[in-house]
Amino acid sequence: MNVIETAALGKRYRGQWALRGCTLAIPGGHIVALVGPNGAGKTTLLTMAVGLTRPTQGTVTVVGGEPAGSPRALDGVAFVAQDAPLYRNLSVADTLHLARNLNTRWDQRDAENRLEQLEIPLAQRVGELSGGQKAQLALTIALARRPILLVLDEPLSSLDPVAREDFLASVVAAAKQDGISVVLSSHVLAELERVATYLIVLARGKVHVAGTVQELLASHGAGLEEIALRYLRASVPSVSRTEGAA
Amino acid sequence: MISSTPAVASAATTRRRRVPWTRLAWVTLRQRRGAVIGTSILLGLFAVYLLIMAIIQNHAYAAVEACHPAAAVKCQHLANSFSADYWGGGAGGVLQAGGAQTVSSLLFAVPVLLGAFVGAPLLAREFEHGTFRFAWTQGAGRTRWTLSTLVLPAVLLTAVTGAFTALFYWYYRPFLADGQVSEMLPLSFALLGVVFAAWTLFSFATAAFTGTLLRRTVPAMGITLVVYIALALATATAIRPRYMTPVTVRGWNGAAGAGWVLSSWVKGPNGHVLSQGDLNTLVVYAPPSVQNSSNPNSFTDYLTQHGYTLWQSVQPDSRFWSFQLIEGGWLLAVSCVLIAATVWLARRRGA
Numbered sequence: 001m002n003v004i005e006t007a008a009l010g011k012r013y014r015g016q017w018a019l020r021g022c023t024l025a026i027p028g029g030h031i032v033a034l035v036g037p038n039g040a041g042k043t044t045l046l047t048m049a050v051g052l053t054r055p056t057q058g059t060v061t062v063v064g065g066e067p068a069g070s071p072r073a074l075d076g077v078a079f080v081a082q083d084a085p086l087y088r089n090l091s092v093a094d095t096l097h098l099a100r101n102l103n104t105r106w107d108q109r110d111a112e113n114r115l116e117q118l119e120i121p122l123a124q125r126v127g128e129l130s131g132g133q134k135a136q137l138a139l140t141i142a143l144a145r146r147p148i149l150l151v152l153d154e155p156l157s158s159l160d161p162v163a164r165e166d167f168l169a170s171v172v173a174a175a176k177q178d179g180i181s182v183v184l185s186s187h188v189l190a191e192l193e194r195v196a197t198y199l200i201v202l203a204r205g206k207v208h209v210a211g212t213v214q215e216l217l218a219s220h221g222a223g224l225e226e227i228a229l230r231y232l233r234a235s236v237p238s239v240s241r242t243e244g245a246a
Numbered sequence: 247m248i249s250s251t252p253a254v255a256s257a258a259t260t261r262r263r264r265v266p267w268t269r270l271a272w273v274t275l276r277q278r279r280g281a282v283i284g285t286s287i288l289l290g291l292f293a294v295y296l297l298i299m300a301i302i303q304n305h306a307y308a309a310v311e312a313c314h315p316a317a318a319v320k321c322q323h324l325a326n327s328f329s330a331d332y333w334g335g336g337a338g339g340v341l342q343a344g345g346a347q348t349v350s351s352l353l354f355a356v357p358v359l360l361g362a363f364v365g366a367p368l369l370a371r372e373f374e375h376g377t378f379r380f381a382w383t384q385g386a387g388r389t390r391w392t393l394s395t396l397v398l399p400a401v402l403l404t405a406v407t408g409a410f411t412a413l414f415y416w417y418y419r420p421f422l423a424d425g426q427v428s429e430m431l432p433l434s435f436a437l438l439g440v441v442f443a444a445w446t447l448f449s450f451a452t453a454a455f456t457g458t459l460l461r462r463t464v465p466a467m468g469i470t471l472v473v474y475i476a477l478a479l480a481t482a483t484a485i486r487p488r489y490m491t492p493v494t495v496r497g498w499n500g501a502a503g504a505g506w507v508l509s510s511w512v513k514g515p516n517g518h519v520l521s522q523g524d525l526n527t528l529v530v531y532a533p534p535s536v537q538n539s540s541n542p543n544s545f546t547d548y549l550t551q552h553g554y555t556l557w558q559s560v561q562p563d564s565r566f567w568s569f570q571l572i573e574g575g576w577l578l579a580v581s582c583v584l585i586a587a588t589v590w591l592a593r594r595r596g597a
Contacts, residue, residue: 050383054594071262074385081379087277088375098276101269102384102391104262138380145385 001028001064003149003181004049009058011044018044019205022058026183026198028148030212031175033196034185035228041205042185043082046153049183050079063148075104078142082154084135088127092137095126099141111144114170132163136170143174150174152184156191168195189228201228203235265386270394278399281364285403288360289410292353300417303332303346307420325424333426346421353414353437357407358474361449364403366466368395369592370457392592396454396585403450408443429566430506432482439570444577449474451584458591481573489572490565497556505562515553528554 002025009022019041026032034042047053048060051069060068063076086095092115100106115122118136120129129137135155142150152171156164172195175182186192199216201209208231209216213224220227275282310328313321335345369392372378382388414437421427427434436445452473457466487508497510512520520528529537529545536548546556561569 047379052379052382069387071264071385071387074383074387075262077383079379079383081376081383083376085376085380087377087380089280090276094276098273099384101273102265102381102386104265104385 002026002061003028003064004060004062004183005065006045006049006060007058009045009048009060010056011041011048011053012056017205019048019202022205022207024200024207024210026181026200026210028181029179030181030198031172031195032181032183032198032200033189033192034183034200034202035189035192036187036202037232038187040187040202042187042202043153044205045202046079046151046183046185050077050151052079076148077151078145078147078149079151080135080138080142080153080155083158084138084155086126086134086138086141088125090126091122092120092124092126092129093122095137096122096141096144099144103145105146107144107146111140114140114143130163131158132160132166135159135163135167139167139170139174143178143180146178147180150180150182152182154185154187156184156186156188164191168192171195189225193224196224199224199228201231203232206235208232208235265390267390267394270386270390271398273391274394274398277395278364278368281367281399282402284363285360285406288356289406292356293410293413295349296413296417299332299346299349300413303417303420306332307423310420310424328420329424329426333421346418350418350433350437353442354478357442357446358449358471360403360407360446361451361474362453362467362470364399365450365453366457366470367463368399368454368457369588370461370463370466373458373461374463389589389593392589396588400447400450400581400585404443404447407446408440411438411440411442414438414442425504428504428506428563430504430561430563430569432486432506435486435506435566435569436478436482439567440574441570441577444574444581445474445478447581448477448577448584451581451588455584455588455591458588458595486569486573487561489569490561492559492561495558495560497558505560505565508559508561510556510558512549513555513557520554 004024004026006022006024009024010020011018012020022041022045034045036042044053048055049062049068051073054069062068062073066073066076087098090098096108096111100108112122115137118133118140120133120137126134126137135158139152139155142152150171155167155171159167168191171182171184174180184192184196196213198212199209200207209227216227217224220230222230306328310321310325313324315321316325331345333346335348369378372381378388381391384391418434418438422429422434429435429438436442449470453466453470456469457463460466460469487506492508493505512525514520514524528549532545532548536544539545541547549556
């Protein structure tokens with residue numbers, strides 16, 4: 001089963017193509033690193049996959065052929081947007097209750113256990129949580145939905161190094177334990193290098209590499225960062241451009 | 247790693263359960279707790295005041311009604327002082343500061359205040375804080391979430407303001423009964439019957455729609471305020487008088503009857519309509535016995551004797567409920583269109 005499948009997918013914003021001609025088939029059972037410089041189209045691709053944005057052209061299906069945004073797709077895909085948006089005025093307990101009431105599948109015990117381990121008090125208001133705690137709460141909610149696919153858009157960008165480690169550890173543990181497929185995006189590959197089993201390099205609205213880390217390492221004979229950099233350099237004509245997958 | 251989980255199998259084989267509306271209703275009420283509290287405080291304070299004054303006024307008016315014969319000087323005095331105390335606020339007490347006259351004008355702001363403060367943030371705040379990315383990617387889906395978010399507050403707001411109107415009517419009844427005001431006058435019409443709730447619903451729908459269109463709360467509130475004021479004024483001055491053809495009645499001795507007088511004119515003995523200048527001339531050339539008379543009706547009596555007649559174009563009080571239903575009906579229709587358009591916008595909007 002492919003967790004995300006796109007065919008000639010494209011999105012145009014005010015005459016500018018954010019993503020164009022994107023054809024991908026991401027197999028299940030991986031932790032997928034979606035990397036590329038800022039503005040490469042990562043968020044555009046992910047928001048189309050979770051059904052928030054409609055494609056300008058092409059198609060995108062998830063969790064085995066369900067059209068993105070369809071009821072079955074929404075059931076099977078949990079999404080945490082950049083900066084983990086949650087209602088700041090609600091308590092943690094109310095946020096859980098809210099998410100529980102918005103979903104058909106929900107594992108309250110799992111959510112409460114996870115928050116207890118993280119020492120996030122249920123009575124705390126979401127607005128008073130630290131960035132790391134808020135990201136963990138959003139992850140907890142996403143996992144309590146028992147998804148087939150977990151999509152995380154730039155989950156680490158606003159976290160400090162310790163929180164990053166903790167967050168990634170939670171993601172990896174959940175993926176192993178529950179057999180969830182995960183797609184994480186980042187503009188810094190180094191963050192994801194240790195956990196990713198599948199790599200997609202996106203630049204200037206186009207897919208440059210997509211494949212399992214094992215295959216890529218074997219065929220290129222170089223480190224993952226080196227591979228990504230090579231493709232990104234090739235995609236950017238100007239030499240002066242330093243921004244990218246570090 | 248596992249590529250197929252039991253959840254996959256069950257999703258494929260069993261029919262998908264939908265998130266029940268009752269759960270969505272809980273979500274909507276929890277998310278709008280602030281709006282619920284704010285509305286309760288605003289309407290609650292007004293309601294307590296109206297309740298106290300309604301008891302006092304109805305009690306005082308009972309004495310006016312019990313006085314017989316009504317034309318007697320003491321009864322007239324009682325009626326006049328009731329009117330001065332409670333309509334004009336002449337008693338000067340803290341409670342009747344400004345009187346019913348002022349209180350009812352203040353109430354004109356309630357529909358737009360409630361509508362804008364409840365309606366504008368519904369979707370706009372989700373866009374401002376990015377939380378729509380959370381709300382719309384849950385299993386319930388964005389259409390159901392949006393419908394619940396719009397329809398439940400709309401129904402509650404309409405019901406609560408409808409009940410509020412009933413209380414207001416009880417408070418206002420003495421002034422309608424003693425002929426102080428007609429229920430057809432713009433001052434009273436929008437606060438009675440079904441249109442108070444209908445204007446609230448309209449403001450709410452306008453605010454929700456503009457909030458979704460602009461994705462900003464405060465500008466949506468501002469636009470709602472402007473739209474409400476413009477449309478309420480246009481309705482009272484130009485639209486409402488045309489719901490039905492006005493009745494032309496003969497005034498003075500013809501007892502025009504209670505109602506909303508749209509225009510009036512005086513015809514001379516020869517059947518021509520008099521201009522204001524002609525009337526002023528008549529006053530100047532009236533005999534001293536008329537000019538110096540203490541009877542307020544002496545001038546009209548004088549005109550009647552000389553063959554002048556007053557004509558009025560009136561929307562009579564008997565049309566009150568017809569007008570209420572016409573206005574309530576079109577406001578409801580416009581509100582439904584705006585809410586449907588809001589859902590359409592939300593479904594269309596990308597991230």
